[in-house]
Amino acid sequence: MAHLLVTGGAGFIGANFVRRALAADPGGRLTVLDALTYAGNRANLAEVADRIRFVPGDVCDAELVDGLVRDCDVVVHFAAESHVDNSLHDPRPFLRSNVEGTFVLLEAVRRHDRRLHHISTDEVFGSLPLHGSERFTEDSRYDPSSPYSATKAAADMLVRAWVRAYGVRATLSYCANNYGPYQNVEKFLPRQITNVLLGRRPKLYGTGENVREWTHVDDHNDAVLRIVADGRPGETYLIGSGAQWSNRALLELTLSLLGRPVDDYDTVPDRPGHDLRYAVDSGRIRRELGWRPRHPDLPEGLARTIDWYRCNEWWWRPQKDATEARYLAIGR
């Protein structure tokens, strides 16, 4: 079977992808390249450590990347700075990892004629009106609102140009918000779950009306595996479960699953440029590649995710205080 190179494989989605890819292809060869930033953690890969090659390193390191790409068949590119609030505070690492890192990878796949799957995000399309049924499609206009989404959009543009100019065999996917085990405590759901587990009050930005479409990380990764297997080079795919929730409603559900009163949270100042609503039309991947979310029931998936955080305090506790100190510094 194909030898996969997974960049960012020690992060939330990447590490879940590595486990899923090995489950789908038990004899498969897989190499992870990860810079182990604050968001990367080798413990995320402990269960599969003896079945993969782990290379600590930066996607911007052209020499290292060239050798790894030469030795693999397919690159799945997750590595990125991924948190909007961090990007608002300090955009520079986002430009480097997300834009320059993608450029370095593209040059290597071009030199060695390797297949690339690039992981993008629905955030590159900006914000949908709060009240309405519109959804992003593969043809939506790019309209990023944060340094994070601007750098993801820039990376997508590079991938698209390398496909057209050099015939690079790349696919792109845009997934809505993910949730599940091993997600960094800076993100919405893990932040609130771990706050409650520590007896602290969750923090809701602004009015909490903003809507996100929540997809279980295993469903996102199943979709990526399908694209890697059967996706058409040059094609783009949107991935989403269809489960749209306002932040307020999702926080109330989280509190009730944790046995707390649903109004036991604080509101904090809103995120600047806060996108109102994300929702994607995932019709193409459903029709063309037969993908369906296997965990479409968000309350059920959230209950399992809460259990995971309850049982794995050893994993999230060491990051929690530094994360909250960063939030305190920006007033959220």
Ligand code: NAD
């Ligand atoms: P994450 O922050 O949990 O993990 C990112 C990983 O990339 C970490 O292991 C980090 O060490 C690594 N990394 C960062 N910069 C690197 C560099 N220069 N070189 C090598 N490794 C580097 O992020 P995530 O939530 O798992 O997101 C993974 C990808 O999926 C990102 O490209 C993100 O834009 C995209 N995405 C995320 C979501 C979501 O809801 N989390 C939704 C859609 C798309």
Ligand code: TDX
């Ligand atoms: O404490 C919080 N309170 C709050 O109300 C946090 C951390 C967030 N929020 C809000 C902001 C968003 O409307 O919750 C929503 C979700 O926030 P994040 O988890 O930061 O995700 P988001 O900004 O929507 O981006 C996510 O989805 C798309 C990922 O972090 C990105 O990597 C992905 O591309």
